[in-house]
Amino acid sequence: MMTLEELVQSLRGQVKVLEQAGDLRVSLTAITDDSRAVQAGSLFVAVKGEQVDGHRYISSALASGAAAVVMQEAVAEVDRSYVRVADSRKALGYLGSRFYGDPSGRLRMIGITGTNGKTTTSYVCKALLESIGGRVGLIGTVAYQIGSEIIPASHTTPGALELQQLLKKMVDGRCSAAVMEVSSHALAQDRVSGTEYDVAVFSNLTQDHLDFHKTMEEYFQAKLRLFTGLTGIQKPNKRAIVNSDDPSGARIASLCAVPVWTYGIKDKADLRAEQVRLSLDGTTFMAATPAGTFPVESHLVGEHNVYNMLAAIGVALHEGATIDQVRQAVTRVTNVPGRFERVMAGQPFTVVVDYAHTEDALVRLLTAAQALKAGRIITVFGCGGDRDRGKRPKMGRAAVQQSDVVILTSDNPRTENPLAILDEVEVGVRDALQQRSHVTYQKVADRREAIATAMRAARPGDMVLIAGKGHEDYQIIGTKKFHFDDREVARDAIRELTHCA
Known part of the structure; x- marks a missing residue:
């Protein structure tokens, strides 16, 4: 139980209070921004969202027993205690944090942002932090993890109240730290307001989500918020860990008001990988770090994962891990769901499923494949509907530039x-074919048939890359979600080949 007055105190210096009325000492039993979840004694926070305006449901919330309302716009029919603020969406996170006991203040909070690499970095980071001792929670694209409990992920970064509830569960579950993927959407929509981070990691910035952010500068500014937000005064010992090989890394580092460690392979950096050796069985390199230089052996594949490991190593060293703890923990990460995940069903060629769904991610995947291939590269991919259309021809161009067969x-x-989407991807394919005329391609709109086509085309020694969905076990067609897992479909197609033979 908490009073409205106590909750509103969390907004001081963060969100301007414009008006308040009624008894602010009213006790509250719950907090929600969903009028359907209101119960007697709840605080209802009316948020104006992208598609739904919560102010339209205030009367419904009151009828369901809401004890008080926080809102942004003046609404005449509120006959209970209320507080009007300048930004109710931003206020939601602070109110939720206070209601759930400021859980981020009781955890070491690691936030990871960037276009690509967040998921793998978060998994490696979790393993490394667990090597120090203690339990580590995980919030990300694949799932939310609290100890042995795994919760399906609704978003890469959950909504403001769901996030605070998850963090409280981590505190209650005796976690000492939480590793979070922090999406640009979540930063722009203030879903992480009220959450104070100790370490922020920047992986890279390449084109994605321009259907939402509109421009690359707007996209950059959203990512930047994680780093400018590190200046909170409640928690000491903060650090930013930034990829200095990415063009946006230097800019982010220059705008940080906390100490920065850079990481990279190409240029001078605080954490640098040298003598990198890549194979289908894993990766080795020498890590030159502020704590010393040491060898790293990992089951993860590809140069892009060297960056992910460097970032995670930086986090672990900042948090007090020893070199021996880091080395041992890295070797325990065998794979990350849907990230260069091999499908092995007895076939004489390599099959890899990967989440790559941007131009940069596809280039990274193909670059890794080029370094490891024995035969041809066969790439199966598509682009999501109702999303950034500008990346479609770019992905088509990238696929042709480093593949032998494109589906x-x-x-x-x-x-x-679906055919209209493929037509837009094909523009880039045809453009790239002017320089790489030997590459063959075809359009197969049915994804199951496309994967089967790739399997039938594969020869011994070839590498089949199935990109775009990775860990996802569904496909969205129209407004409906159907079960579809690239890994399952690939295995079925391989078994069919074996049966036919």
């Missing part, structure tokens, strides 16, 4: 015509 197919077409 265009559906990703999550959503409400768009």
Whole structure:
């Protein structure tokens, strides 16, 4: 139980209070921004969202027993205690944090942002922090983890109240730290307001989500918020860990008001990988770090994962891990779901499933494949519907530039015509074919058939890359979600080949 007055205190210096009325000492039993979840004694926070305006449901919330309301716009029918603020969406996170006992203040909070690499970095980071001792929670694209409990992820970064509830569960579950993927959407939508981070990691910035952010500068500014937000005064010993090989890294580092460690392979950095050796069985390199230089052996594949490991090593060293703890923990990370995940069903060629769904991620995947291939590269990929259309021809161009066979197919077409999406991808394919005329391609809109086509085309020694969905076990067609797992479909297609033979 907490009073409205106690909750509103969390907004001081963060969100301006414009008006308040009624008894602020009213006790509150719950907090929600969903009028359907209101119960007697709840605080209802009316948030104006992208599609739904919570102010329209204030009367419904009151009828369901809401004891008080926090809102942004003046609404005449409020007959109970209320507080009007300048930004109710931003206020939601601070109110939730206070209601759930300021859980981020009781955890070491690691936030990871960037276009690509967040998930793998978070998994490695969790393993390294656990090597120090204590339990580590994980919030990310694949799932939310609290000890042995695994919760399916609704978003890469959950909504403001769901996030605070998860962090409280981590505190209650005796976690000492939480590792979070922090999406640009979550930063722009203030889903992490009220959450104070100890370490922020920047992986890279390449084109994605421009259907939401509109420009690359707007996208950058959203990512930057994680780093400018490190200046909170409640927690000491903060640090930013930034990829200095990415063009946006130097800019982020220059704008940080806390100590920065850079990491990279190409240029001078605080954490640097040298003598990198890549194979299908894993990766080795020498890590030159502020704590010393030491060898790293990992089951993870590809140069892009060297960056992810360097970032995680930086976090672990900052948090007090020894070199021996880091070395031992890195070797325990065998794979990350849907990230260069091999499908092995007895076939004489390599099959890899990967989440790569941006131009940069596809280039990274193909670059890794080029370094490891024995035969041809066969790439199966598509682009999501109702999302950034500008990246479609770019992904088509990238696929042709580093593949021998390209099969265009559906990703999550959503409400768009799948063939229309493929036509836009094909523009980039045709452009790249002017320099790489030996590459063959075809359009197979049905993803299951596209994967089967790739398997039938594969020869011994070839590498089949199935990109775009990775860990996802569904496909969205229209407004409906259907079960679909690239890994399962690939195994079925391989078994069919074996049966036919």
